Amino acid sequence: MLFYQIRLAFKSIRRNPVLSMLMIGGIGIGIGVATVFVTAHYLFSLNPIPEKSDVLHHVQMDNWDPNRGWDDNDPEDIPDQVTYRDMVNLMKSDIPTYQGGSFKTFLYVYPDPEMGRPFKKITRMCFSGFFKMFEPPFQYGSGWDLSADENLEPVVVLGPEVNQKVFGGENSVGRMIRIEDRDFKVVGVLDHWRPFPKYYDPHNGAFETAEEVYMPFEFFRLLKVRSAGNTSNWQEFDWSDDDQYLASEAIWIQFWVQLDSAPQKEAYFSYLNSYVEEQKKLGRMQRPTHNKLLSVMEWLDDRGAVPEEATSLMAISLLFLLVCALNLIGILLGKFLARAPEVSVRRAMGASRFSIFVEHLVECETIGVLGGLLGIAISIGGLEAVNSLFDNEFSFSLDGNMLVVSILLSLLAGLVAGMYPAWRICTIPPAVYLRER
Amino acid sequence: MELGPIAKTLIRNKIRFLLIGLEVSLTLAIVLNCINMMQDLQWQIDRPTGLDEEGIIVVRSRPFSQDFREEGYLENSRKADLELMRNLPGVLAADTFSHVPLSGSGSSSGYKPLGAERHTLNCNYFVTGPSGVDTLGVQLIAGRNLTLDDITEAESKNVLITKAYADSLFPDGDALGKQIQGRTAENPDTIVGIIEQMHGSWPSWPFVNNVMIRPGETGSVNWGITYMVRAKPAQINGLARTLEEELLKLNDGRNVRTETLAEVKADTLGTNTAIIKMLAVVIVLLLLVTALGIVGMTSFSVTERTHHIGTRRALGARQVDIMRYFLTENWVITTSGILVGVGLAYTLNYALVTFVNGVKLEWPLVIYGILGMWIIGQTAAFIPAWRGARISPAVATRTV
Structure with a gap:
């Protein structure tokens, strides 16, 4: 019919x-x-990482000026990155399954002179937990181990573009690459990866491409590099002095933790609260306690990703x-x-x-x-x-x-x-x- | 006039005319708000920035040679680069800059009058040398320019600020010579000159007109050195290539990239351009659909009333009278639609302003919208009305 x-x-x-x-x-x-x-x-x-968006959490706390909040128009809003000292302190916790802060910068990569001139590439300084948490796809090899973070081993993970430019796209695991004034050993090569939006660091546009070079976080001291992303600060100090910079309240690190269960999350949140209380006793973080532990979608929502x-x-x-x-x-x-x-x-x-x-x-x-x-x-x-x-x-x-x-x-x-x-x-x-x- | 018969027709076919009226009103509401958005986006592109946008080349020198890590090497390279640039034919001025205006990347800080008990006011600051003002093409309207003597090791600096920023810091207009401080009163700066107008790094930032120029020499091994070079607009294109070649000839241990400030701006405001184009397509398609709807409706009216037209023609009505009848009918419907549409337009605008940061709809645009809608309505109705008027009385009165 x-x-x-x-x-x-x-x-x-x-x-x-x-x-x-x-x-x-x-x-x-x-x-x-x-x-x-x-x-x-x-x-x-869209959810950029549907399998894990509920277990990955972005960590924030209010370390801002006691006299003036992070956002004049919205008292609920708190700083959207963390300081170096807070990252170092928080990473002593063994509650999260994986954890780590990271930041974006630009470094010079030196190919074999026959392959071309040196070129600057977007780089992420991060910990081994980065690869465990965000699970970028690998073409060859894998991320580095926890021990590489601790012993500051000169290892790198490359993106497909840099691997193409420097090694002609071959399996370069185990080979050496010159970055700035040091030699690094390639431990992994990523496949094409385009998290959309770039949820783990949306500060310079949620649609920025992923990094092409990844290396252990603490190399930033040896290479004398700073964040090429947003750095916000409310104190006055000598920026050119590394010690003052790292001890300051300047925020420039995106800090993420993986918490697989509700009890784990609860435990971590109370750990975060007691950490902030401890800091208050030391005279820091004098604003009302306001900590945020947001899952991926909550974090994107908070920032207004659309x-x-x-x-x-x-x-x-x-x-x-x-x-x-x-x-x-x-x-x-x-x-x-x-x-x-x-x-x-x-x-x-x-x-x-x-x-x-x-x-x-x-x-x-x-x-x-x-x-x-x-x-x-x-x-x-x-x-x-x-x-x-x-x-x-x-x-x-x-x-x-x-x-x-x-x-x-x-x-x-x-x-x-x-x-x-x-x-x-x-x-x-x-x-x-x-x-x- | 035929308003009586038209009213009767409208009442008999109320649903069909209601539909067209509603379509006209929604179309007007959408189109007005789209044009309003487009105008705002375009304004962000077109408004004067105080800068010589057409005459500036941005030069980025990114050293990779390890030589640059040696003491004094970077400073010597900067001196040599500037000398080379300033001596190239066609170059009016050149200097180093901490950031590039309109580029989307910059630094901001807050200041207030020294000793004032209030929050600091945001401004976007640039660090440059004594030729900075000439390179940017901005106008000094009071005080003096920066000199080499202003470049000191001291934390307190002599600075230039824009008139907009001066007026918000010192509403009485006496900013020149005053001292300003950041969060604490240590190391206050002194305002030695006022700039007429200059836009900062972020074109859509609410404080884009609040700009400060601080004296200093910039550049580092990691980030390289950023220069800007000003020349006559006609010479810009050739000069960019020459600059790249000459600078590399001078020192090959780096990459050198040039782009014009106009290109930098177009890149930063690329989203605006893209959205303007999308909105334009939406508007054209929408007007097309609505115009076709009016054509369709008038055609039905004409077909339905073939008999009636014939009778009127036989009784002496001219073609003009028939046309006028249909055009008047269309005008009545369009106008009712427009009246509702203006209300809808303001409602939609209110929603956009409230929920997504839209801009307020201004009445002159609404007037243009009404006129445009009338013209579209009459034009769309013209063809079927003309076809109706051409029906010969003999055909029209013949029984089917």
């Missing part, structure tokens, strides 16, 4: 090709535009779809009512209201779905266009979920647009139109 009605619908669509094209095109554009911006918004709010522009554009695109649906209602109404004489004859010959209603609704849904298919095609092109507008800085594309969403949108649009016209045509009084004939 449904199959028959769909055939009828196609027949009706073919009978008036121009009008049908207008209808399908109109609703198709609406669904296409809505899909593009719903997808963009959805990709911004740009406001993406939200505005999504709202606008959904209103656009509503206009297209209104437009479709108008055209369908006209089209169906023009068919009143024919429907009257069929009603007079015994067709039930219900069957007329269903028949017309099926026609609307058919138009909706055809529009949806067109819309998907439009949105694929649209997302490509959006990507090129952003210099392919990120690559938006449709995934399974978004395909389902656009099909549902098209069914919904067909239903919303079809209900009233189908109801109108099935309730016309046949006698009026039959008499006119």
Whole structure:
């Protein structure tokens, strides 16, 4: 029966090709535009590490100026990174399964002169826990061991780009690489990795690429490098003096812990609280105690990972779809009512209201779905266009979920647009139109 | 006028006309808010920054040779680079800078008048030498420029600040010569000059006009040295290549990268440009859909009333009268839609301002929107109305 009605619908669509094209095109554009911006918004709010987002936790505490909070406009807000001394102290805990602070900088990599000139690359100074927590995919080898952190062994993990540039993309595990004024041994090479958003360090744009060089944190002293990310500070001291800098309240480290169970998390949170109490006794952290232990999604939410522009554009695109649906209602109404004489004859010959209603609704849904298919095609092109507008800085594309969403949108649009016209045509009084004939 | 018959028609077909009216109102509301957003984004790109955007080349020297770690090597390299740059033909001024304005990367700090009992006010500071002001192309409106003597080891410095920052620190307008402090009163700075206008590093920062210029020589082995060079805009392109080549010839133990300040700005504001383009496409598509909707609706009205048109024509109505009838009908619907639409536009704007940091909708834009919507409505209705008017009375009155 449904199959028959769909055939009828196609027949009706073919009978008036121009009008049908207008209808399908109109609703198709609406669904296409809505899909593009719903997808963009959805990709911004996607969980970057679904398997572990509940166990990874970002650590924050309020070490700011006793006289003036971190954010004048929001007293609830606290510093979003930690100091060096707090990281060192906190890492003495054995509660977390894995833990570690890290920061971003830029270092010179010196390839064999025959391979090319030295080049600067985005680098992460981190602990062995970084690889255990965030699980970047390895092409060759693996991260380093805890002992490499403790003994400050000169080891590095390279990203695919640096491995390509320096070693021609070969398995370089075990080989040596010159970075700044030191030689490091390659222990691992990452595969392509693009956490989106860059949740473990979103401070300089959530869409920044992952680092291409990773080395044990404490090398920052030997290489005399500082963070190339955000550093915030409220005290005055001599920045050029390393000892003063490291003992200061300046925050520049992103500190994460992996807590696998609720009791573990509770234990760590009370450890954090007692640590802050201890620091208060030493005269630090004089603001009200406010510690944060946020899971990945809580942390992203706290920072507002979805740009406001993406939200505005999504709202606008959904209103656009509503206009297209209104437009479709108008055209369908006209089209169906023009068919009143024919429907009257069929009603007079015994067709039930219900069957007329269903028949017309099926026609609307058919138009909706055809529009949806067109819309998907439009949105694929649209997302490509959006990507090129952003210099392919990120690559938006449709995934399974978004395909389902656009099909549902098209069914919904067909239903919303079809209900009233189908109801109108099935309730016309046949006698009026039959008499006119 | 045919307002009577039109009103009757509208009432009889109320749903269909209601739909078009609603479509017009939603379209107006969306388009007005989109244009409003576009204007704000464009304004961030177009507004004057006080800087000579078209005439500045940013030069980044990133040393990799270990020689740079030797005592005094970096300083000598800086001196040699500056001398070379300043002597190149076409160069008006050149100096080192701690950060590049409009680049998205910079340093901020807070200051207040010395001894004042209040919170400090944010500003974005740049460290540069005596040629910094000329290199940026900003105008000094009071006091003096920085000199070599201002570059001292002392923590207290002689500084220049923008008029905007001066006015917020000293509302009485007497900032020149005053001392300012950070969180503590140790090492206060002295304001020796006021700059008319200059934008800092972050174009969308609310305090973008609060800028301070501090004297100093910048550069380090790790981050390298950042220079800016000012020249006549016509010479910029050739000069960038020359600078790269000459600087590498001078010292090959580093990488040298150049870009114009205009490129730096375009890069920082790239998102704005992208969003403007997306909004433009959305607006065009939306107006297209709505215009087609109006064409469709008027066509139905015409088809439905073929008989009626014929009768009127037979009784002496001219083609113009028929057209006027349909255009008036369209005008009544569009105008009702517009009235509702203006209300919707302000509602939507209120939501955008409240929830996502939008900008307020100004009434002149609304007036333009109303005029535009009228024109679109009448244009879209014109073709079907004209087709209706051309129906000959003989055909129209013939029984089907």
